[in-house]
Amino acid sequence: MNTKRIAITTLLGVVAGIICWMGGVYGAGMTFTTAMILGTVLNRTLIGFVIGISGLRMNYLLHGAIIGAIVTLPMAVYGGLSDAITLILFGVAYGFLIELITTKALKSPMA
Numbered sequence: 001m002n003t004k005r006i007a008i009t010t011l012l013g014v015v016a017g018i019i020c021w022m023g024g025v026y027g028a029g030m031t032f033t034t035a036m037i038l039g040t041v042l043n044r045t046l047i048g049f050v051i052g053i054s055g056l057r058m059n060y061l062l063h064g065a066i067i068g069a070i071v072t073l074p075m076a077v078y079g080g081l082s083d084a085i086t087l088i089l090f091g092v093a094y095g096f097l098i099e100l101i102t103t104k105a106l107k108s109p110m111a
Contacts, residue, residue, distance in 0.1 A: 006052035013048020017041030068095020
């Protein structure tokens, strides 16, 4: 198990969560409760952590996108259909970006 990769992906997940929260506030004008902030940041952090520990063997970008979608599914069931689709698509995007940055920019590829 590559602890450096797990640390990188988890930290990138935290950053993605903060960006997601701030994007909702400043980009979409949303109002977040404390629970929504925690849920958003923890979901993106979990995406990063799962990407780091995953043993799936596939294209790294597809890997990030699939993990992002799967981890976001439980959060997506609480809204309407359009909200769920939006949340899943953002999960895919953040998973894709976490994996891309980890693998290419920070040179910590899947083992």
